[in-house]
Amino acid sequence: MAEYRTFTTDDAMRFADEHSGLFGEHSKLSCEEFGDGNLNLVFRVENDKGTSLIVKQALPYARCVGESWPLTIDRARIEAEVLIKHRKLCPEHTVEVLHYDAEHAAILMEDLSDYRILRSELIAAKQFPHLAAQLAAYLANTLYYTSDFALTGPKKKQQVSQFLNPELCLITEDLFFTDPYCNHERNNVHSEIRTEAQQLWHDEVLQAEVAQLKADFLSKPQALLHGDMHSGSIFINDENCKVIDAEFGFYGPIGFDVGSLVGNLLLSYLSHFGLTADSSARETQQQYLLEQITCLWQQFSSQFKQLMEQECREPSLQNSLYQQRFMQQIWADTLGYAGCELIRRTVGLAHVADLDSISDSTLRGQCEAKALKLGRQLILQRHELANMAQLVALIQYQQ
Ligand code: ADP
Ligand code: MG
Ligand code: MG
Ligand code: MG
Numbered sequence: 522m523a524e525y526r527t528f529t530t531d532d533a534m535r536f537a538d539e540h541s542g543l544f545g546e547h548s549k550l551s552c553e554e555f556g557d558g559n560l561n562l563v564f565r566v567e568n569d570k571g572t573s574l575i576v577k578q579a580l581p582y583a584r585c586v587g588e589s590w591p592l593t594i595d596r597a598r599i600e601a602e603v604l605i606k607h608r609k610l611c612p613e614h615t616v617e618v619l620h621y622d623a624e625h626a627a628i629l630m631e632d633l634s635d636y637r638i639l640r641s642e643l644i645a646a647k648q649f650p651h652l653a654a655q656l657a658a659y660l661a662n663t664l665y666y667t668s669d670f671a672l673t674g675p676k677k678k679q680q681v682s683q684f685l686n687p688e689l690c691l692i693t694e695d696l697f698f699t700d701p702y703c704n705h706e707r708n709n710v711h712s713e714i715r716t717e718a719q720q721l722w723h724d725e726v727l728q729a730e731v732a733q734l735k736a737d738f739l740s741k742p743q744a745l746l747h748g749d750m751h752s753g754s755i756f757i758n759d760e761n762c763k764v765i766d767a768e769f770g771f772y773g774p775i776g777f778d779v780g781s782l783v784g785n786l787l788l789s790y791l792s793h794f795g796l797t798a799d800s801s802a803r804e805t806q807q808q809y810l811l812e813q814i815t816c817l818w819q820q821f822s823s824q825f826k827q828l829m830e831q832e833c834r835e836p837s838l839q840n841s842l843y844q845q846r847f848m849q850q851i852w853a854d855t856l857g858y859a860g861c862e863l864i865r866r867t868v869g870l871a872h873v874a875d876l877d878s879i880s881d882s883t884l885r886g887q888c889e890a891k892a893l894k895l896g897r898q899l900i901l902q903r904h905e906l907a908n909m910a911q912l913v914a915l916i917q918y919q920q
Pocket of ligand 4: 558560749766767768
């Protein structure tokens, strides 16, 4: 296999067999393609003894749109290299990559079929007490150890250039920061919230703040981000959770990863106004989600602070007042990017199933309007909201 071609199930089987040595000489392999993502092919290869692996292949275009949207297959390299680096920094909560093949833009990785995708679990009102603490550990470790606190200047610059990822960043720049704030043809606005969406296109105060958040996304290479930290990129079960799908990884603002995750937990929170009719069940689930958001920030920030205090070898960055300011700025960024996530998932190209699966369209519209309102408040008030208690009060005020 030399030149790139789209894998058939036979190709995926051969690839997995050749690069794993896990299946044994005479084992009978089977294979299915089952990817539900927007961009890539995902195959499961299994032998007759139940051992299985995943082959993910990047297509030279975006799967959800087709060949009219060409997209670099170098994203498979980015995904493999980010996951390998993040796994070194947080092995418990990062999927294991076994092999990466540049010619075929293909990644061989562990099969997480004894886990479930977090988004569907949250839609089904499932609760995982360990969710926030584990993801806080993932974020604190991957982000701290790829930042200036942990790397020398030259090493950091080498890494920034290794993970430039211009094409996938451009998708985020457009879909996250530009389209929702103008009448763009890529937007996907349900008729029930047309008026609220149109208000975004004329909201200059909001647009100025989003421009600032976008400028930071473009020019604040603080740490090696996952870049696509939504609840569809997280596998979970009763014991553990693992992060997958890092093809949007690049050096950017730390608050972007934290905020994307907070934004997705908030989307789940708001969607239960439409998904869960029973008010007591709804309140229980929403309370759980608020506790997870609180715990996520508390544990992430305390671990990151502890790493800064104990591990930083750069004398000028050991200044405790500077470190305090640094955390304060990540907090504000987190709120701002969470707000952008709420807005772009409501009116932009890529919706989330949490909101889209609300069957009553009037009720769905009400939830979407809440997402736009809360998103706007988070962006505008990100420097005023001083702590988690104030954030929780703002969220609870949305009833
Ligand atoms: P995309 O980049 O196209 O979004 P993902 O990496 O998110 O692709 O994978 C798409 C889907 O494939 C996931 O939602 C999941 O169902 C399945 N999948 C991906 N990686 C694994 C894995 N390691 N184990 C089991 N299933 C996986
Ligand atoms: Mg995905
Ligand atoms: Mg997916
Ligand atoms: Mg992806």
